[in-house]
Amino acid sequence: MLDAAGRGEHSLLIAPTGAGKTLAGFLPTLAALTERPREGLHTLYVSPLKALAVDVQRNLLTPIAQAKLPISVETRTGDTSSDKKARQRQSPPNILLTTPESLALLLSYPQAETMFEGLESLIIDEIHAFATTKRGDQLALAMARLQRLAPGLRRIGLSATIADAMPFQSWLAPDTDPDSVRLVTCPQGAPPKIEILVPEDRIPWAGHNGRWAAAAVMRRIEAARLTIVFVNTRAVAELVFRDLWAENDSALPIGIHHGSLAPEARRKTEAAMAAGRLRAIVATASLDLGIDWGDVDLVIQMGAPKGAARLLQRTGRANHRLDEASHALIVPGNRFEYLEALAAQDAVTANDLDQEPFRPGSLDTLAQFIFARACAGAFMPDDLFEEVRLAAPYAGLTRGQFDAALDVIATGGYALRAYERYRRLTPQADGSLRLTHPRLAALHRLNAGTIVEAVTMNVRFGRRGRALGQVEEWFGSQLRIADTFMFAGQTLEVTGFDGPDIHVKMGRGTPSVPTYVGGRMPLSTNLANRVRGLLNTPERWPEMPPDVAEWLEIQRLRSTLPGLDDLLVETFPRDGRWFMVAYGFAGRPAHQTLGMLLTSRMERAGLMPLGFVASDYMIATWSLAEPTDLKPLFDPEILEDELAEWVAASPFLRRAFRETAIIGGLIERAQPGQHKTGKQLSVSSDLIYEVLRRHQPDHLLLTAAWNDARHKLTDLDRLATMLETAQHKLTHRRLPRVSPLAVPVLLEAGRESVPGASADTAILLEADALAREAMALD
């Protein structure tokens, strides 16, 4: 690192967890500032987690204090007081530790120019967690801006083990050229030991969280020193936490950690863990990254890990010593997840890691960046366009796209320009654009950010009591006084409401569990292929638990198994409807899209579709009429309008639009002094969505929503591959009743109802006929 720094090179450091890469990133800075102490900002460090910034500050301050170095270090995050933030803008520390959100806000102030002109070094930690996300887009734009303010700026990226470094080098480079970033890699540590836990050889049909194995998990916790129990959602964290306590006969100290808990509560748990006062902690992705909290010797993954890289990352939380193998245990939630766990184990052993694909930068994030730029002062559009294109995700941005994004901020787009409130930029005589009114800057800073979360209510213990955390508004608004719910590992009883606050006390009884709208990770292609491989390797079935082996055996007898490269489709009647189940192994998003496509084609074919449900492995549809001619339903020629029309009318794009409209500044989450309710937000976003769709279908934010849907919700690439396969190798089995392999998807939550006009009419007519029949006096 020092070598790269000495030559002034940009560098990307890839090292497994525990190799001390974060401090390595700071070495050149510490060396330079020790040699030549100076005033002002020297190094900016950006991490994906506030907690990581705080942790790094602690790790830096100790050696600085010990060696009495003349170096100041401060953090700046959403938790920093506004006084301190204002002071930091006037006289910044030598080293500032922050997050992409806080950095973007900092750049929206007019003082940014003087504050950053002397910046020499920019450190991006956990770069693999950013690069392919909207936060990454936001950060890349901020990096381009910083490079403009401080042309000599040296960039340093830090990453955990990744499969292919080249795209990350390119993302990090100031000119998108991977060769301008020097790659520094550390040797791998000992390979991890991964086990699959199947107590008593039984695995349930459905479920995703492994709760059924709580007793066995508790025994493992008892045998270990300190265990992290990873779960995939916050609601499951609460449930698993309670399940474990129910089995916790020796009353071991067990904690809980997830993103909706109040920051103070999380800090307390983290500190208890670091001090060795806990034996286990139930955590979500909130503990995935970065921080070393104590001497963890076992990681348990409840439910399928969904990807080998993620499993490896989580496994790495155990045993931060390179020379020792880390130890992990997977608890599959259902039979498919058992296969997936086995596949993940094989993949980690083979060091076959998956990687999120890189994609062009999101347009809503660009619009937000333009707004922020305007808040910092007047700008020339041509200059800004040049600057933006230096951010790797926007290297391919066209002038047309840029102008459209500019127009959204300047006027709202032509369908909305009738509204005064959307006229946010005013052209000046020299061709530059300035903010129409200074109050818009305050509004922007209140609403900026690329993470759109559901609107929440605060859970407070007692009147004016301490905050325990947040629940989503839709859940909170259903609660009544004396209702109980599970939160922060406790059963709480509602004692009252006060605006956005829910007051609670300790409760008892059968509580409800708040759930949170959150993205589930789709199954990676890599693991999917490995699962198919397992299905087609009967030699490996005997090593599986007997009920999994039996399940596969009976499927082979009653229907057939999905092949290595075919598409198996089963049809069967049940409950007065026809079910069609396709085993695509393409991940939930692609299957969701296939569900939309299939039901739209079924609608046209007069099959009267009613709904569909997707899992990572397959898709099931149901209809009033029997699908017999399958080939045309799976035709790979997706007509542009076929999907566009359908997606546009479906809730998917609406949800995506709500996000892009908020990020793109069309809808404000908050006005100074007041917060909008979730219902208000979704009503106004739905209405604006409808209007744009009718009156300006090419509006930038609709395009952005469509791109998001394409990427996150629809996964068109995997869908296309699947349909291509279907044309060559579609295996159809018409069965008298449901097959063993189809059971899990039919028990899956999240059924989508199809807004099919023909089925609606048929059902209305049938309901009318029923009523007539019942009322007839003959």
Next chain:
Amino acid sequence: MPLLFSSEHLIPLPCGALHWPARGALLVADLHLEKASHFARRGWPLPPYDSEVTLTRLAAALAHTGATTLIALGDTFHDPQGPARLPSAARNLLAQIASRAKILWITGNHDDAAAATLHGTAHPELVLGPLTLRHEADPADPAPELSGHFHPKVIIRHRGRAISRRCFALSPTKLILPAYGSLAGGLDITDPALAAAAPGGLIALVPEAGQLLRFPVVAQAA
């Protein structure tokens, strides 16, 4: 599919209007024009196209039925200042409608006589043949009556599916029209308020696929 109501043939249309062929009349209720701009003024920026959408639909229904009289059963505008905010496209549509049909506005609780400042004439109530026309049903009046105000909708649950439709609410002596406005909401026909306004048992009428579907309503307890 005509409905025989107090010996008059009335045709509920899928768009939510009621055609009365014998009088050459088209009846609509609760257009709630300029609802979006009303909300926008209160800091809730709904896009300003709702009036245009509603009036386009209305003009099409007039052309389709060939009606020469248009009767709106109140709440034509969302608020009394609505006419002043009506955008030019919507204003032109309304002028076109007025050039083809005689317009009678019944005054509603939201807009009073506001619409009459543009075209047509305003009336608190009308009596047309055997039927009384007013904005809000009067449960004390035994005369056959057409009204709006309640925005009735019906939810049909069947085969694991819930289908929600704007509907006509029919009682022995009253017919309540659905809201016609594109941004007007709906009130479930099982709501006690509807049973109180039109006593004697309600039937939800849904024009669908060339038929007039009838769903008897089991009212919720008040």
